[in-house]
Amino acid sequence: MKKILSLIACFVLLQSCSDDSESNDSLTGSITATIDGQNWRSNIAIGAIQSANFSGINGSILQILGTTSNSSTLAINIPLQNLAPGTYTFNGYDATGSLSYTSMTDLYSSDETDGTFTFTISSYNSDNGTISGTFSGTLIGFDSPTPMSVTNGTFNNISIVSQQLYSNGNMSLKLNSGTVFNMDADSSDNLFLIIQQVDEANKIVVYGNNTNPGADYGIYSIMIPKNATVGSHAIDGNNYDAGFNNNSNITYTTTGGTINITSHNGNTIVGTFNFTANGNSQTMTISQGNFSITYN
Structure with a gap:
């Protein structure tokens, strides 16, 4: 951890x-x-x-x-x-x-x-x-x-x-041609969620962590404004961003994708996402992404 x-x-x-x-x-x-x-x-x-x-x-x-x-x-x-x-x-x-x-x-x-x-x-x-x-x-x-x-x-x-770190929510996704897996507050299965909130920057980052050895191992992140609005938002590296890191010698750069906010009621934000990350001639495709978080 x-x-x-x-x-x-x-x-x-x-x-x-x-x-x-x-x-x-x-x-x-x-x-x-x-x-x-x-x-x-x-x-x-x-x-x-x-x-x-x-x-x-x-x-x-x-x-x-x-x-x-x-x-x-x-x-x-x-x-x-x-x-x-x-x-x-x-x-x-x-x-x-x-x-x-x-x-x-x-x-x-x-x-x-x-x-x-x-x-x-x-x-x-x-x-x-x-x-x-x-x-x-x-x-x-x-x-x-x-x-x-x-x-x-x-x-x-x-x-x-x-800033604050907590786990009030869940995230699911699929990497490349694998199967969908879910990450939440329970880390006993080595699949867990960390939410990072910085009010001064108006930013929330949701980290989905898969620490099980295998093809899906990695940290999957999406970043959204705390005041995110309902609708589809292009991943622009500024207000909306995403990333992938599997602790290899390869640095992956996000090359495109969207984060779709389906609802923002009170302190709860629900949405979907997809993006691609390229590194060393390899392309990682993150699809069927879903998240639901409640921020502080």
């Missing part, structure tokens, strides 16, 4: 910041680090107070994220009770805090055996919602046990917004 949370990271935050020039102008913070001896610097950086309530996970964390133009991402997660100036150290798989790095080929994280993460908050301004500090760690590859060293990490003047 922790790996799934690392994989979804703050998609809606980074997506909305990339698409919204006004939001991007207001993000003056930055993240820098030396990763395996190479200098790394974010072109977008943001923080989120993230409240989670699903599948036995109930609590709040601070997540600080930075991404670059080549889509690599650094993510810092610490428990909310540690949100005060000071130095905190987290070690191994059961750690409550983590540092992760996602490249085009793999996910590396400190929350693995032999992983380490040290995080220092030098300043936290609760009035304007910004945070600064330093970090370092030893990360372990998700697909291989290869260690990765992160040193000289800094985060400066990172703006913090709020």
Whole structure:
């Protein structure tokens, strides 16, 4: 489950910041680090107070994220009770805090055996919602046990917004010529739903997760505005978007599709969707998509 949370990271935050020039102008913070001896610097950086309530996970964390133009991402997660100036150290798989790095080929994280993460908050301004500090760690590859060293990490003047994670709904779909499968709040069958809500960005992302080994393995996502209107909407990468990730060495790009909102009554949104995602000469066709969610 922790790996799934690392994989979804703050998609809606980074997506909305990339698409919204006004939001991007207001993000003056930055993240820098030396990763395996190479200098790394974010072109977008943001923080989120993230409240989670699903599948036995109930609590709040601070997540600080930075991404670059080549889509690599650094993510810092610490428990909310540690949100005060000071130095905190987290070690191994059961750690409550983590540092992760996602490249085009793999996910590396400190929350693995032999992983380490040290995080220092030098300043936290609760009035304007910004945070600064330093970090370092030893990360372990998700697909291989290869260690990765992160040193000289800094985060400066990172703006913090709020977001929520929960599972109030269900999603079903078919991948390529397979059979339709359903994902909901019950994760015991390795098919489960995560809803990510960011009110400041007016965005809701619905993640359908199939973690059963096989052809259907992957994370399937659709993004809609919180004030989504009834009707058919083209997937434009802005107000309405979709994505597919199966943690392979292939990066899939959504090439077309629609999200059809059939009803929006109160806090409940019901709809259908279909889209295609291409990567490395492979085409993934997601069809017969249905969802029904109740947002907060």
